[in-house]
Amino acid sequence: MTPRVAVSIAGTDSGGAAGLAADLTTFASLGVHGACVVTAVTAQDTLGVRSVHRVPVPEVGAQLDAVRGDLPVAAAKTGMLGGAAVVDLVAGRLGRGGDQPVPLVVDPVLVATSGAELGDRAVIAAYRRVLLPVATVITPNADEAEALLGRSLPARDAAAALADLGCMVLLTGGDPDGGECTDWWAVPGQVPVALPHEAVVTENDHGTGCTHSAALAALLARGEAPLEAATLAARFTADRLRAGRDWDLGRGRGPVAHTHSAPEETR
Template sequence: MTPTLTPPVVLSVAGTDSGGAAGTAADLTTLAALGVHGACVVTAVTAQDTTAVHAVHAVPPAAVAAQLDAVLGDLPVAAVKTGMLGAPAVVELVGQLLPGTPARPLVVDPVLVATSGAVLGDAAVVAAYVDVLLPVATVVTPNADEARALLGRAPDDPTPAQELAGELALLGPAVLLTGGPDPRDEDPAGAQPCCTDWLALPGVQPRPLRHPRVATRNDHGSGCTYASALAAHLAHGASLASAADRAAAYTARQLLRSAAWRLGRGRGPVAHLHPLPSGEPA
């Protein structure tokens, strides 16, 4: 066996998904696929499948703090990715102990609503994100619904995604507002429909990052996968724009891989499978 260099470490601070599609399941498999050692701090245990979140058991803040102490006291964490945090006290704890720095970027995926529609973060959680966590984050990766919630806008607010990204960047972090499938959003070259993410830096006009749209209902866990891939590439030293492009490309590949799957009764999982290295047995 050929020896390999020690990989960078990325810490996932997130909840579990018993269906194996999102949360720590998506984070750790994505990190491993992209050459990163994943550590994890569990913030909540969910009873979840492709149709719904049936129950949530929040991990007490003291236990979250103990997990953080164990990881930070032993491993050289190169980047941090947060997912479902669940409680204001946990949001505040992460903001205090894991602020983003050039040496250890903090990727915040503000998980407020599950793919199934279940609310995973109430108004107090949103306030803690805005007041404590976003100002110290390196980059935040909301979808349009999460961006509206963080900005205090109604769910049906018509503000375009580009403007939402710019307004959210005024809170401090860089913003990668991820765009879902939109038939009106076509590749400028006319080749195929695409999705547009918006990259916004504080005080800078947001710019579009376009990538192919994958036609699939098997997208449960895609937000976690994207944010984890972003953290992995940042841990490898990529610039934010390059990491964003690579994360989008990786997520699209995994969506294509699972597009024809028949798993679960609801929105199926994005693929966490990866080709085996040549010559290794299955």
């Protein structure tokens, strides 16, 4: 059967843990063909981001046009967008009300785990002004939610406040409690719902947010309802964290496991 297609609009990670590397391998693991639009090239390893080279906006648009002009895109997700003009571009072409709307998952990548800034005030303002109102689901962690809202709120309230901008919200993270973490699912005009899931203790967690949001996009591309896709995406991510928790790769926080089994005859 011909697979569904999802496109990731994000930056590269030279260490192979996050960004497009995580997105494309996650799509493949879930049976979805992955296309990509490169917004930035980073020099990055398990210790942090060393440099960022942003792709010119016309080239980002050309990549997106090439994908959409040839492939039947069933869902899209964003990672690091790098500039307000790229945020505007994505909102205009892919979000609800755009010329070819598809389910759009927005992972608002603003600050790397190492602390490197990947989105400035203009980017945050553009997210709020044009992208979040046309997104299907956004997947911020607590720090990203605080940046988008401009204030710190309890997770439940933060999810509700972000949903007021017009999109569904999957606020990820939360401190582990008895082996579980709690995400919060919020829909505009409704009471947020707690989504507890397994907490995997590991130092190999570089790329977790990208993997989670890519899994959500792949599941939407396959036709899953948003809440079911959110639940399954958490389960998939926990499985990948378990698979790589004993790895010894890199000098910092190692990568989430993005490997999967090859056919028997190629092993």
